[in-house]
Amino acid sequence: MSQKFVxxxxxxxxxxxxxxxxxxxxxxxxxxxxxxxxxxxxxxGTTFAENAMLKAxxxxxxxxxxxxxxxxxxxxxxxxxxxxxxxxRYGGEGLDDKGRYTLLLNSMRGxxxxxxxxxxxxxxxxxxxxxxxxxxxxxxxxxxAPMGEGGFGYDPVFFYPPLAKTFGQLTAExxxxxxxxxxxxxxxxxxxxTYWGK
Ligand code: ITT
Numbered sequence: 728m729s730q731k732f733v734x735x736x737x738x739x740x741x742x743x744x745x746x747x748x749x750x751x752x753x754x755x756x757x758x759x760x761x762x763x764x765x766x767x768x769x770x771x772g773t774t775f776a777e778n779a780m781l782k783a784x785x786x787x788x789x790x791x792x793x794x795x796x797x798x799x800x801x802x803x804x805x806x807x808x809x810x811x812x813x814x815x816r817y818g819g820e821g822l823d824d825k826g827r828y829t830l831l832l833n834s835m836r837g838x839x840x841x842x843x844x845x846x847x848x849x850x851x852x853x854x855x856x857x858x859x860x861x862x863x864x865x866x867x868x869x870x871x872a873p874m875g876e877g878g879f880g881y882d883p884v885f886f887y888p889p890l891a892k893t894f895g896q897l898t899a900e901x902x903x904x905x906x907x908x909x910x911x912x913x914x915x916x917x918x919x920x921t922y923w924g925k
Contacts (some may be wrong), residue, residue, distance in 0.1 A: 731755045733762060733849070734794035735786035738815075740879025745797060745912065748903050752916035756795070764789050775799065775812060776860060777908040779850035787852040795915070799847040799907060801881045803831070803869060805840045828873060828884045846865070847907035849915045851869065859918050863910030866896075878902055 734756050736888050746756050759765070766784045772778040774800040782796035800814030810817035811832070811864065818830045844866045850857040865887070873883035875895025885894035887905065894902055903909040 738794035775848035783852040
């Protein structure tokens with residue numbers, strides 16, 4: 728069975744990664760923009776899972792189509808798990824991706840404990856009220872300087888020891904094979920198969 732899903736995100740980096748990963752699993756997607764949907768969901772949840780479900784349900788209601796949302800972030804041990812759910816807003820509204828990762832590098836100056844992980848919660852809401860969820864995580868460290876131009880967000884400063892590269896130095900395919908988003912969407916597509924098989 729095939730059905731079209733709207734991706735409940737306004738982040739172009741995420742949209743690109745989610746579309747490409749989901750297309751490999753045979754899931755057909757459309758962006759909110761293509762449907763003329765501009766609703767900006769206020770992320771009032773305190774967990775990634777809550778925020779993902781909030782976005783999926785709101786966009787599903789607006790589009791009348793099943794919606795898939797991603798709530799994700801970077802959790803740094805030395806910052807007590809921050810910026811975490813506030814990753815997109817770290818440092819306030821005025822900063823762009825580069826401003827945010829520069830602020831992060833500055834707050835990690837002199838810090839020897841550099842362990843961090845990316846986490847991703849996927850939520851899918853169907854017009855009939857059904858929901859599906861999935862999670863993914865990837866461990867790494869915070870680099871001492873930005874490296875690479877790939878990806879988006881904090882990728883240039885997220886160092887992945889097994890490949891000895893930052894996420895910014897990986898191709899889209901390399902990143903998706905190991906990333907928090909890649910893992911969460913893989914789990915999601917398996918759950919979707921089961922859901923459709925019911
Ligand atoms: P939507 O809510 O519209 O999806 P957003 O960017 O506001 O977009 P989030 O609230 O989930 O999304 O914030 C996630 C932030 O975490 C994102 O803006 C990046 O700064 C960071 N992030 C998440 N996944 C990342 C990745 O794969 N690489 C680098 N940074 C990532």
